[in-house]
Amino acid sequence: MNETLIRWLEEREIADVRSRNLELAKAFAMVVKSTDQVFDLGCGTMSNFRYLDPLLSMNQNWIGVDHDPGMLRRSEPLVPRTRVQLREMNLATGVRTLPQGPGCAFTASAFLDLVSKEWIDQFAAHCKDSPILIAMSTAGQPEWSPIHELDEPIRLRIKSHQNSDHGFGPSLGADAACYLVDQLRHYGCRVIVRETNWILDSRDGTLLSMMIDGIERRVQSVQDPVDAQVWADRRRLELLKAELRLTVRHLDLLSIP
Template identity: 30%
Template structure:
């Protein structure tokens, strides 16, 4: 699949943090309240934005394992986290820090999750988490993933799964056609087989419920306005390009839509957060 740039991940980090559902995060924190140590795996960690948002809400000494297939993003994650937590540690290896009053240890693992899943999730992991990741994977991979997690009894928490809902203001005559093409592009192969795209949250909910988990979901839309101008423009570019790649939108329409959208007053982009607690709890 095509890679994710650090520029794009940096651009979206603040909007992502604003969008995360606070009640679900609090429910996760309650679940682990009183724990002295936690083993946490962040799948598709990118530059580590998920840990920067979540670490403050989790108790105890936190042992994070950051997993990504992109070595450049893992290097960026190490640099960002070292700076975030004024970390000590081997500049090429693990990091150790006290950040936001939490003791945080991070190891970095380069792995292709499409094939290495069972080597990544370990029997004593407490929490499997991910942000902005699950719309990339296929329905078949989700089924395998849920089986693997359920076999360990770990908690599952993921945020910012794209759900296909978009409202741009003011409206544009090509909105429906562009969004239909974009959603089709989302279902292309992102390295895991044809992607679940905006069905990913529903599939996860169903599979974890079938595995006996208690599943909680909440909307976490981006609500973008004038101060998010750079993100709106980048989103307009990416959406128009993806829509164009499907062949469903002609070049003139894509160009016209992109130009109008880069100057949109506001946009709401739908996401879902999800917490699945294992049966014994």
């Protein structure tokens, strides 16, 4: 089990809860019927369930789907087993095997930016007749304040990592949410989109510090690396002095058939 990933998910859950769009979540809850099965795609430790379930009628059965068995084991004690089933599945190949149409609702959080254009085409075609809530899709590059001369080269390398293959083919990364909106509208769905940006400052010290570490590691490992250590050391100092602020663009989208 990747403990760093688990700690990352725990920290990001706090920022996600603060940033998610409650209006869209409530609208999703209104259209999901009490007899529907709710599929949480790329469920991780079920943070999406923790956010949404209190808004629903609490009768729905949930299916949390993830390809990582360690992650699913970690989720088991965190969810009511009477209503939540955890299913190990590789969604890169399995999305068309999920049930579809009336009786189903689909949701995901912090997942869509991993997938490819072809995957979104399949997902939209398969799930268009059900309510869909896709939350916290990355929709841009980190914007740091104060600025640093290495921000731009680092942004370019993060973008290239975002657009690499995360198991679904070349990823659409920050463009994934807008592409899904277009596909669902093409099928006549009513789609509403809201910005759900993270605005982080020294109160989010652990998450910011994990982001700095992660960017430093990632930027060293891509082709044509920049020396991110100078950049990361400066950011750590600014964080220590409570001078650092970061905006990370995200989108939530709701689709109603």
